[in-house]
Amino acid sequence: MKTNGTAPIKFYNGNQIPVELHKVRIVQKLHLKPIEERLTAIEKGGYNTFLLNTEDIFLDMLTDSGTNAMSDNQASSMLRADDAYSGSQSYYRMENALREVFGKHYILPAHQGRAAENVISKVFIKEGDVIPTNYHFTTTMAHIEINGGKVLEIYTDEAIKIKSDHPFKGNIDINRLKNVIKEYGAEKIPFIRLEASTNLIGGQPFSMANMREVREIADKHNIMVVLDASLIGENAWFIKQREEEFKNTHIKDILLEMCAISDLLYFSSRKVTSTRGGGICTNDKDIYMKLRDLIPLYEGFLTYGGMSVREIEAMAVGLYETTDDTIICQSPSFINYAVNELDKAGIPVVTPAGALGCHVDAMGFLPHVPQEEYPAGALASALFIISGCRGMERGTISSVRDENGKDILADMELLRLAFPRRVFTLSQTMFLLDRLQWLYDNRGLVGGLKFVEEPPVLRFFMGRLAPVSDWPQKLAAKFKEDFGDSL
Ligand SMILES: *Cc1c(COP(=O)(O)O)cnc(C)c1O
Secondary structure (H helix, E strand, C coil), X not given: CCCCCCCCXXXXXXXXXXXXXXXXXXCCCCCCCCHHHHHHHHHHCCCCHHHCCHHXXXXXXXXXXXXXXXXXXXXHHHHHCCCCCCCCHHHHHHHHHHHHHHCCCEEEEECCHHHHHHHHHHHHCCCCCEEEECCCCHHHHHHHHHCCCEEEECECCCCCCCCCCXXXXXXXXXHHHHHHXXXXXXXXXXXXXXXXXXXXXXXXXXCHHHHHHHHHHXXXXXXXXXXXXXXXHHHHHHHHHHXXXXXXXXXXXXXXXXXXXXXXXXXXXXXHCCCCCEEEEEXXXXXXXXXHCHHHHHCCCCCCCCCCHHHHHHHHHHHHHCCCHHHHCHHHHHHHHHHXXXXXXXXXXXXXXXXXXXXXXXXXXXXXXXXXXXXXXXXHHHHHHHHCCECEEECHHHCCECCCCCECCCCCCEEEEECCCCCCCHHHHHHHHHHHHHHHHCHHHCCCEEEEEXXXXXXXXXXXXXXXXXXXXXXXXXXXXXXXXXC
C-alpha cells in the first residue's frame, strides 16, 4: 500500500500542523451547552465524568475504546456480512486479514480484549506465578490476579517521569528482567507480557531493540513472550519515527516484525480498529490447541467469538488500514500537536507525546489540592464545567484503599484527554487548548473532591463525589465574567 503522505505536514510559514488526511462525510451533531447546564450535569453525575450523558458533552475525550471513526470502506463492508453461526465468509475474511497483517496462522476470536485476557490467563497462569510486564493494564491485572498470579512491573526509571525526552518510555528494564527471572525462577514465569503503546503511563511505546532483547532473554530461559497488541499500530508508527533503523521501513513490515517476536498476541479491536471485538493469534499449534476449547465456552463458536458478523467485516478492513501510514499517523500527530502546545505554554503535561491521548499532570496543575482530595478528578470536573470537554481521571480515584481504609495514592495524577482516530478537527483541538489555558490561569479557583458513594471494587466507574467547597460555582462565575454569554 503506497502512502498518501503523513501528518504533520510542513507549511510554507514553517508551522507544523497536523492536517486531517481525510474528509468528513457522516457527521454527528455536538452539544455545547451553557455553563449553568454543565454545572447541573456534573453535579448529577457525582463529579465523575464516567457518569455524564453525551447529550451534555461537547468534545468526548474519555477514551479511544470503540470511539475511533470508521472509514467508508469499513462502513460499506458491513453490508456484505454473511450471517452464519459457523463457517461465515465474514470470519474467513477477518482470519485472512489477521494472517496477513500480524503474520500469525492460528486465530481465535473473542468479544473484547479482556475476554482474550481471560482465556490466556486461565490456561497459562497457576497459583504463585509471576508475570513480568512493562506496565499493567487494569483488566489484564484483574485477570492475572484472579487466576492466582502476580504482576511485576519492570519499567525503566524514565517511565513514570512526567517530563522526559526518552523516545521509548514503554521499554522493559532489561537488567531488572534478568533479576526477576533469577529471583523467581523461569518455572514461575509462564510468560513475559509486553504492552504496545503502554496505556496507563501515557500511551508510551517500546522500541524494537528492547523487544528483541526481551526475546533473547526469554529464549534463554524458555519463557513465552505475549504481546498485548491493542495499540500496536501507534507503537509501530513511533518505531518508524523514533528508531533510526526503521525510518525507511514500511509500517506493514514493522508490524510483522513486532508480531514475529511474540509467541502469542492478543488485542482489543475497540482500539486497533473501531469495532467491538478482539482476538488471539499465534503460530504455535500447541498454544492454539491449549486455548481453543475455551473459546466456545466463554465467547461463542470459533467463527464468531461473541462478535457480530458486521463487526467482523469492519474489523477485517480496519486491520488492513492499520498498516497505512496516512491513517495511523492521525491520532499521534494530533496528540503531538496538543502536547507541544501545552508544554510551550508551561502547562504540565506528560512528555514526549504518546499514543491514545494527551495526559495533563494534575499535581503540577493543581499543587494546592492535596492528593487525598483527588486532583486529577477535580481537574476533570473543572475542565468539563468550563468547556464541555470530557476527559478521564487516571490517578488516586482509579486506585484502591489499603486494609486500613486509607487511599493508596497513585504514582501519577493524570487527566487523560483521548484523541480517538480521526474524530476531532484542528479547530476543536485548539478550543480544548484555549480552555485549558484559561483554566490554568484560573487554577487557584479549583478545589478538591471527596467521595460520597464509594463502591468497593473499580470505584472509578460508578463512584460519586462532591466538591469540598463551593469552588465549582465560583469557577463558573469567573468564567461568565470573562466570557459573558459565550459558551
Ligand atoms: C482496552 C485494553 C484492553 C482491554 O480491551 P477491551 O476490549 O476493552 O476489553 C487490554 N489491554 C490494553 C492495553 C487496552 O488498552
